[in-house]
Amino acid sequence: MQYPFWNLAVGYGVLMAGVAVLHVFISHFAIGGGFFLVVMERSARKVADTERLEFLEKLSRFFVLTTLVMGALTGVGLWFVIGLLNPAATEVLIHNFVWGWAIEWTFFVVEILAAILYYYGWKRMAPADHMTLGWIYFFFAWLSLFVINGILTFMLTPGTWLVKGDFWDGFFNPTFWPSLVLRSAIAVMLAGLYALLVASRCKPDAFKVRMVRQTAWWGIAGLAAALPSLYWYWRAIPATITAAAIEALPTPMRALHYSQWLAGALAVLLILFGLIVPRRLHLSLAMVIMVAGLCWFGSFEWFRESIRKPYIIVGYMYGNGVEVRDTDTYKRDGYLSQIAYRSGDDGADLFRHACRSCHTIQGYNPLKPAFDGTDRAFIGAIVPNAHLLLRGNMPPFLGTASEANAIAAYLEAHLDRRPLSAIYGLQGIKLGEKVFQVRCGKCHPMGSPQDKTKSLAGLTQEEYRNLLNNAAGYGQGMPAFTGDEAERSVLIAYFRTLKAGGEK
Amino acid sequence: MTLPDSSFLPAPLWVITVLHVLTLSLHFAAMNFVLGGTLIVLTGRFDRRWGNPTIRRFIALLPGAMAATVTLGVAPLLFLQLAYPRQMYSASIVSGWFWFLVIPAVIGAYYLLYAASFSGKEGVSSKARFLWPALFALLYVSLVYSSVFSMAEHPDLIQRLYAQNQTGFQWNPDAGNYLLRWLHMILGAVAVGAYFVGLLGKDDPETFPVAKRLFGYGMAGAAAAGFGYLVSLNGILAGLMRTPAIWGLIVGILLSLGSLHFFFARRFLPSGLALFVSLVLMVISRHQLRVLRLQGHFDPASWRIAPQWFPFLLFLICFASAAMLIVYMVRLFFSSRPDSL
Numbered sequence: 098m099q100y101p102f103w104n105l106a107v108g109y110g111v112l113m114a115g116v117a118v119l120h121v122f123i124s125h126f127a128i129g130g131g132f133f134l135v136v137m138e139r140s141a142r143k144v145a146d147t148e149r150l151e152f153l154e155k156l157s158r159f160f161v162l163t164t165l166v167m168g169a170l171t172g173v174g175l176w177f178v179i180g181l182l183n184p185a186a187t188e189v190l191i192h193n194f195v196w197g198w199a200i201e202w203t204f205f206v207v208e209i210l211a212a213i214l215y216y217y218g219w220k221r222m223a224p225a226d227h228m229t230l231g232w233i234y235f236f237f238a239w240l241s242l243f244v245i246n247g248i249l250t251f252m253l254t255p256g257t258w259l260v261k262g263d264f265w266d267g268f269f270n271p272t273f274w275p276s277l278v279l280r281s282a283i284a285v286m287l288a289g290l291y292a293l294l295v296a297s298r299c300k301p302d303a304f305k306v307r308m309v310r311q312t313a314w315w316g317i318a319g320l321a322a323a324l325p326s327l328y329w330y331w332r333a334i335p336a337t338i339t340a341a342a343i344e345a346l347p348t349p350m351r352a353l354h355y356s357q358w359l360a361g362a363l364a365v366l367l368i369l370f371g372l373i374v375p376r377r378l379h380l381s382l383a384m385v386i387m388v389a390g391l392c393w394f395g396s397f398e399w400f401r402e403s404i405r406k407p408y409i410i411v412g413y414m415y416g417n418g419v420e421v422r423d424t425d426t427y428k429r430d431g432y433l434s435q436i437a438y439r440s441g442d443d444g445a446d447l448f449r450h451a452c453r454s455c456h457t458i459q460g461y462n463p464l465k466p467a468f469d470g471t472d473r474a475f476i477g478a479i480v481p482n483a484h485l486l487l488r489g490n491m492p493p494f495l496g497t498a499s500e501a502n503a504i505a506a507y508l509e510a511h512l513d514r515r516p517l518s519a520i521y522g523l524q525g526i527k528l529g530e531k532v533f534q535v536r537c538g539k540c541h542p543m544g545s546p547q548d549k550t551k552s553l554a555g556l557t558q559e560e561y562r563n564l565l566n567n568a569a570g571y572g573q574g575m576p577a578f579t580g581d582e583a584e585r586s587v588l589i590a591y592f593r594t595l596k597a598g599g600e601k
Numbered sequence: 602m603t604l605p606d607s608s609f610l611p612a613p614l615w616v617i618t619v620l621h622v623l624t625l626s627l628h629f630a631a632m633n634f635v636l637g638g639t640l641i642v643l644t645g646r647f648d649r650r651w652g653n654p655t656i657r658r659f660i661a662l663l664p665g666a667m668a669a670t671v672t673l674g675v676a677p678l679l680f681l682q683l684a685y686p687r688q689m690y691s692a693s694i695v696s697g698w699f700w701f702l703v704i705p706a707v708i709g710a711y712y713l714l715y716a717a718s719f720s721g722k723e724g725v726s727s728k729a730r731f732l733w734p735a736l737f738a739l740l741y742v743s744l745v746y747s748s749v750f751s752m753a754e755h756p757d758l759i760q761r762l763y764a765q766n767q768t769g770f771q772w773n774p775d776a777g778n779y780l781l782r783w784l785h786m787i788l789g790a791v792a793v794g795a796y797f798v799g800l801l802g803k804d805d806p807e808t809f810p811v812a813k814r815l816f817g818y819g820m821a822g823a824a825a826a827g828f829g830y831l832v833s834l835n836g837i838l839a840g841l842m843r844t845p846a847i848w849g850l851i852v853g854i855l856l857s858l859g860s861l862h863f864f865f866a867r868r869f870l871p872s873g874l875a876l877f878v879s880l881v882l883m884v885i886s887r888h889q890l891r892v893l894r895l896q897g898h899f900d901p902a903s904w905r906i907a908p909q910w911f912p913f914l915l916f917l918i919c920f921a922s923a924a925m926l927i928v929y930m931v932r933l934f935f936s937s938r939p940d941s942l
Contacts, residue, residue, distance in 0.1 A: 099687055101691050101695055101696060101759070101763045101767065102694070102767060103694045103769045104767040104768050104838065105697070106768070130919060134655065145619075151824045162715065165668060165706060166712055166715070169668070169671060169709065170704055170707055170708045172706065173674075173707075174672065176675075177693075177704060180689075180690050180693060180700065181690075181693060181694055181701060184686065184690035184691075184694065186689070187686075188683075188686040189607040191679065191682055191683050192608065192609060192683065193605075193608045195611055195679065196912035196915065197908055197912065198679055199676065200912070202672075202675050202679070204675070204676070204923070205672055205921070206672045206927070207926050207927065209668050210927055210931075211930060213668060214930055214931070214934045216936055219935070220939065221938075223938060224939075226933050227937070229933065230930060231780065258605065259602065261605075262606075264611075264909045264911075264912050265912075307644075421604060422604040422606075424604070438691065439763075440762065440764055440767050445767075449767075473766050478686060483677040492797075536871070
């Protein structure tokens with residue numbers, strides 16, 4: 098909380114994902130593509146295949162323009178963005194791994210120069226010399242991945258660094274090797290998919306058949322290596338993290354799960370149009386294959402980023418920049434005393450520093466729809482216990498009671514304060530269901546382990562009333578029912594429709 | 602469990618400072634090639650601008666120089682963020698959108714430079730259509746850098762601006778603190794750009810006189826802007842005069858004049874060396890100024906030092922190996938012939 102907070106209209110996640118997705122797609126291609134170019138050049142030169150060499154030269158122009166400009170600059174952009182969005186975490190990473198980054202920078206410089214010289218050297222260099230540059234490029238591009246992979250995986254699995262604080266413990270952390278193998282395989286796969294795009298535009302003759310087949314093999318080989326490495330990676334993540342993710346993060350977990358069907362579809366498409374009927378591979382189909390590959394890769398990245406929650410560096414720093422070791426200080430003194438840059442609005446400052454790195458009012462991961470129609474007392478009761486109520490993927494609220502109320506007041510000022518019936522135009526049981534969703538369902542979703550409707554079925558009107566009157570006493574963090582009499586009545590009416598087991 | 606404390610420097614401060622100064626000087630050299638060179642190509646009084654082979658060769662080199670500018674710009678920013686994270690991040694957050702837009706601006710400029718280098722084979726002015734917007738993008742980047750880095754030296758100003766607006770749209774309003782500095786940089790870039798244009802066109806009777814003239818004008822302009830900036834420092838100037846950096850500044854001015862002299866005498870190696878050393882001395886003075894400006898707010902010497910010697914040694918080995926490999930690759934590129942195998 099030593100930094101100002103960039104109060105972006107869009108969510109942090111959206112901006113971060115926008116830059117990061119673009120960068121990882123291109124940077125992995127930059128590695129695999131370099132390997133692809135030099136291996137293909139070598140085999141083409143062996144048989145003096147000038148047609149293939151011309152194809153590769155064309156591909157290398159696309160490669161250089163994509164990777165040198167977009168790849169390099171989105172990488173720098175990503176660094177800019179993490180510094181803007183989570184400067185505290187960036188500071189931790191830079192202080193611990195600056196030599197890693199500096200080493201990576203030396204690789205980056207060699208890689209960039211090698212790529213430029215390789216591109217301009219097609220016609221002016223001896224083949225062996227030209228390929229030497231190609232190999233240097235690929236080797237240093239992969240070494241860049243090697244280093245960045247250490248820092249990236251550290252954030253999810255810092256391992257014994259948490260005990261010793263040693264550079265090498267953090268770098269060669271538990272997911273380092275599986276992630277390196279997985280990313281190397283993805284780089285090979287993407288090289289094949291990007292090359293397939295270029296090959297699909299060739300005239301439908303024997304050359305196209307040959308090129309499509311060869312490039313499809315790269316895609317298939319990369320995918321075949323990536324799938325078991327993904328499993329290895331999953332196994333290397335501590336069970337506590339994966340178990341929490343399975344319970345608390347259904348969407349990215351489901352995306353990862355379903356994306357394996359995408360991997361299957363990708364394999365089928367590559368075999369069918371890459372190997373069996375390569376002549377029929379048109380640009381549009383190659384693009385579909387490419388999108389499928391990128392979506393599969395993207396689902397992995399989403400999963401990887403998501404399962405770190407509530408941390409940005411697991412076990413060390415929460416997503417909102419609060420260091421775990423400072424927990425007692427925050428509990429004792431609250432947030433405000435730690436916030437170095439103040440706007441003059443305590444509620445806004447507290448909301449930004451405690452919640453805003455993941456939530457917006459009305460954009461990405463919005464709070465307004467969740468709290469519209471409620472009141473300050475209800476929000477004020479939810480805020481300090483949100484990490485308990487929402488099953489552990491939220492950082493704990495470490496502020497004081499008055500700070501929780503200040504956040505509640507700030508949020509309330511941005512909410513639609515009309516009754517739920519007016520906001521949603523609902524009446525009767527339907528309104529009761531909405532009241533349940535807003536006031537109960539956030540923490541007790543039906544069908545989840547926290548579903549309490551089983552015990553609610555079949556009670557009397559009076560028992561339901563007592564239940565709502567005493568809600569605040571039922572467990573840690575449970576807020577009092579602060580809705581008006583109309584909401585209370587329709588909620589009870591809704592309860593009366595419930596059957597044992599939570600069914601309606 | 603006691604968690605590690607990450608508030609430390611992984612090497613003594615002087616090591617970080619030396620690396621920052623060295624890499625920033627290299628970045629400036631490349632950046633001046635691109636920015637100053639583009640400015641000269643577009644505005645220099647050449648008789649046949651787009652048909653001139655030297656100009657065409659120079660434009661062909663711009664994308665490579667841009668790549669060097671970007672890659673060499675990473676390291677100094679890294680070392681700066683290591684020693685001054687609170688100042689750097691805070692200033693960039695307050696100007697968040699302007700800072701973020703540096704990336705699309707650089708991407709745009711980079712592609713435009715490629716487009717310029719690939720286009721206009723018949724000597725038409727299509728290159729200008731790409732180079733002008735590229736130049737504006739680069740000027741935008743340089744202005745944002747000047748604004749943000751100057752703001753980073755004024756923590757009180759950051760506090761004040763943040764209290765007014767938190768959406769990242771705060772531009773440094775204290776123009777007196779950075780406009781002259783920015784102008785000094787731009788005019789210095791013209792001088793360095795002119796050196797490179799002149800070096801490339803040393804045998805070209807059309808290009809060399811223009812380069813000579815612009816080297817002189819650029820140097821004179823940079824000196825005037827730099828002098829104006831020093832005067833505007835008021836009390837800080839007195840502090841600067843009490844540090845060894847003032848001697849560096851004086852030597853730098855003398856070396857700049859020497860560089861001009863050698864350039865006019867067509868002795869390019871001593872001219873280039875003098876120019877680069879003067880650039881290094883300017884970077885050192887700039888660094889010293891930052892330290893002085895932050896006095897009372899932050900002292901980088903207050904960092905706890907917890908050296909990571911082995912990773913540092915590995916970095917030095919990689920740095921030296923990369924330098925050797927770069928020389929090897931460039932030599933290979935220029936010595937290799939397609940028929941040599």
